[in-house]
Amino acid sequence: MSTQAKKDPGLNEVNEVLYSQINKQLYDPNQSAEERRDLRVKLVQQTESRRELVAQDRGDKLYQIISKSNVLFENVKNTQEAVLDSRFMAITADINTQKVKNMSIGQENEVTLDEFVSKIITASENGPKHIYRQRLDWEHLGKIATKFSKKAHTTDFLLGPLMVEKKQVNRTKTTRLTKNKEDLVRPQQLKEGDIKKQENETSKNVNAIYKILTEVQPINYFKFVTNPESFSQTVENIFYVSFLARSGVVGIDDSTGQPILGLRQVLNVESIEDVVSKKQIIMGIDMNDYKAIIETYSITESVIPTRESVQAVARGSGWY
Structure with a gap:
């Protein structure tokens, strides 16, 4: 209790009322230092296990670590430990997102498209509106999906990038200037x-x-x-x-x-x-x-006769 609270009985009474209304399951400023220190050590260890999660192919290890983190979170009652827990959850979310992107559908040990379609047909056959080889009972399938999702996704999401139209890139062709060797003249090299x-x-x-x-x-x-x-x-x-x-x-x-x-x-x-x-x-x-x-x-004729002009034409290649 602060010195000001000791001098002011009214303020002391207000603090006691506020403290009594705190949910000790969520926030407890008087939590023991030893318990908080032990909790921080375990949360840091959880965060450092991300390398193991990245190297692990299947999701069972990730599920185990998240379950353990949930147990530890029950004892988190201060902001410092809550920050460590949120950091761990952010890391696991990024790892899980990357694993989903890297999932190779159709390969060995993974879900195949044929298996997925056969399961859909099997589930539809239990519906009253299913017609063999003609119509699936999508209403029945939707009711099954509501157990796992607030909204049943339509089938168009399975197409993925197949619906993306490729952008047409207009490329202008550049014609290279070709020089006629017969018209090329280079400076005469004097000997x-x-x-x-x-x-x-x-x-x-x-x-x-x-x-x-x-x-x-x-x-x-x-x-x-x-x-x-x-x-x-x-x-x-x-x-x-x-x-x-x-x-x-x-x-x-x-x-x-x-x-x-x-x-x-x-x-x-x-x-x-x-x-x-x-x-x-x-x-x-x-x-x-x-x-x-x-x-x-009035000069019309040259006294000195006009001399024949000499033009030098070079053959071969070189700079022009």
Whole structure:
């Protein structure tokens, strides 16, 4: 009894009334510590036996342990022991559920479908409405089932997953891109011989342009390098003329306001550095400039003949 209850007689009287109304079979706060300790040990042992229940195939062991747990529960009168008992019941329920899921109907030592159906027919034959090989007395079977269940289950539950419709999965087919090997072109791999051949081709074109210039000089620079049939060859002509200018064999005179291209006397290095103020500029050109030059100078024919274009096609496989 608390100190406050001793000081307050009215509170003491209320506590005595409440304690007298407690059902000692369900809750007893004054249960002996030794009895509670012994009860907890046994409940813990019951809980630890779950491994044995899982390994055991049949249900007789589970039934025995649950029966023993019910006997122990009669002495449970406090919350701590009640928690241990509820934990054990939760474990046994999970084990029993798993055993039902793992049950293999139709195998040896188990209930077979033929045996189940024959028992149903035998039980129906005792009913007044049973017709041999035509009709079962389901009303009579229902009365038998009520002894074990509040509601007789219909037969459709036996179908189980057979009633489940399989979901249709729409799968889109992906077509793989196939490459035509005949249309595949990979970058050309240059060899040492190809580089030398390219250098020889450049020297050949530079010499050819020099010979043409000796025949037509002096001439407007744009009229000489511009090819109205090919923008790319116009760029090449500018490039080749720059080689001649770097060698000092050609020059451009703009004293008249127009760039006039012509040959110049070849001087030695010392005289060029000492006497002549040498400047070299490579002109840039785009498509708009190219069209403007053709229109301004009315260029209809190229002074430098159009060269044949060379296309390299690689055969075989590789990256593309």
